[in-house]
Amino acid sequence: MGENAGPAPRLEPERHAAAGNHDRFLLVRQYLLFAGMWTRASWQYRASVLLLTMGQFLATGLDIAVIKVLFTNVPRLADFSLAEVAFLYGTSATSFAVSNLLFGSMERIGERIRDGSLDVMLVRPVGLLVQVATDGFSPRRLGGLAQGLGVLGLAIAGLDVPWNMGRVLLVPVLLTAGVALFSAIWIIGAAVQFFVQQTAEAMNSVTYGGNFLTQYPMSLYGRQGMRTLTFIVPLAFLNWQPALYVLAKPDPLGLPIMVRFASPLVAAAGLALAAAAWRTGLRHYRSTGN
Numbered sequence: 001m002g003e004n005a006g007p008a009p010r011l012e013p014e015r016h017a018a019a020g021n022h023d024r025f026l027l028v029r030q031y032l033l034f035a036g037m038w039t040r041a042s043w044q045y046r047a048s049v050l051l052l053t054m055g056q057f058l059a060t061g062l063d064i065a066v067i068k069v070l071f072t073n074v075p076r077l078a079d080f081s082l083a084e085v086a087f088l089y090g091t092s093a094t095s096f097a098v099s100n101l102l103f104g105s106m107e108r109i110g111e112r113i114r115d116g117s118l119d120v121m122l123v124r125p126v127g128l129l130v131q132v133a134t135d136g137f138s139p140r141r142l143g144g145l146a147q148g149l150g151v152l153g154l155a156i157a158g159l160d161v162p163w164n165m166g167r168v169l170l171v172p173v174l175l176t177a178g179v180a181l182f183s184a185i186w187i188i189g190a191a192v193q194f195f196v197q198q199t200a201e202a203m204n205s206v207t208y209g210g211n212f213l214t215q216y217p218m219s220l221y222g223r224q225g226m227r228t229l230t231f232i233v234p235l236a237f238l239n240w241q242p243a244l245y246v247l248a249k250p251d252p253l254g255l256p257i258m259v260r261f262a263s264p265l266v267a268a269a270g271l272a273l274a275a276a277a278w279r280t281g282l283r284h285y286r287s288t289g290n
Contacts, residue, residue: 027127030126030127030130031130031133034126034130034131035134038134038136038138039137039138039139042140049140052138052140052143053139053142053143054143055140056140056141056143057144057146058143060097060143060147061147063089063093064147064151067082067085067086071085077216077217077220078216078217078219079217080217082158083160084155084159084217084247085215085217086151086154086155086158087155087156087243087247088215088216088217088240089148089155090148090149090152090154090155090156091152091171091175091238092148092178092214093144093147093148093152093211094145094149094152094175095175095177095181095238096182097142097145097147097148098145098179098182099179099182100207101141101142102183103182103183103187104141105133105134106186107186107189107190107203107207108135108136109132109135109193119287122287128282129187129278161246162248166245167246170245170246170261173242173263173264174238174263177238177242177263177264178238178239178263180271181235181237181238181266181270182207182210182238183271183274184267184270184271184273184274185206185274187277188203188273188278189203189204189207190278190281191277191278191280192277192281193281194281194282194284195284206233210233210238213229214235214240217240218240218252219252223252230253230255234270237263237266237267241259241260241263242261245257245261
């Protein structure tokens with residue numbers, strides 16, 4: 001009897017861990033199924049999808065054209081070379097493009113609430129977050145991702161920095177953290193629309209505006225602007241702080257060196273806040289009665 005009783009306390013945590021892993025796998029599977037469904041539907045009009053993808057590639061390319069024009073008039077921008085600014089642009093654009101591909105459709109939730117179609121989603125045996133995130137999923141957003149990756153690749157090739165293992169490993173880390181932070185912003189923006197439905201444009205100013213702000217050296221915004229973007233709206237952790245380490249630049253605010261590596265922690269906190277905001281918004285929702 002005593003021999004059989006020993007391992008029992010460890011079984012419950014193991015079951016919870018297995019259940020948690022199964023739930024995460026199920027959510028990913030559901031997301032891929034819904035995204036695939038929307039992609040197959042849009043692919044019925046191949047020419048339209050290809051033209052829209054190319055259009056997005058060219059539209060986002062206008063931003064890097066503006067940066068190139070700036071450097072025809074000045075040799076450096078806030079003590080950053082063209083390759084260094086391109087690195088900031090490439091990391092921001094790539095992270096934003098991935099998050100936009102995954103969660104950009106969540107800005108449409110206000111429309112779903114107003115026309116009552118969110119009620120239909122709620123009765124389906126699939127997580128609402130998955131349905132809203134894949135609502136109208138389209139591969140055309142890959143155009144922005146291709147453009148961001150292209151600029152990032154050229155920037156890395158042109159950087160004159162002492163590459164070491166730490167800098168090499170930090171690049172994918174900052175990209176992943178950037179995707180997580182942008183994704184958290186998309187989810188929080190969707191959650192706000194449960195309370196105030198006419199806020200899609202305001203939230204877009206945070207998502208698209210955040211992408212624009214992080215494409216340039218934050219020292220352009222002055223010390224007060226940098227403090228705001230570090231401690232109040234932590235966009236500095238999207239790419240600015242880790243990029244200072246990769247580019248071997250001093251921090252204009254004089255923050256400790258460990259702040260350069262805090263992006264994963266800030267991203268985790270952002271996702272936790274987004275999850276709490278989403279659950280709160282969902283509890284606040286009242287059916288339209290459809």
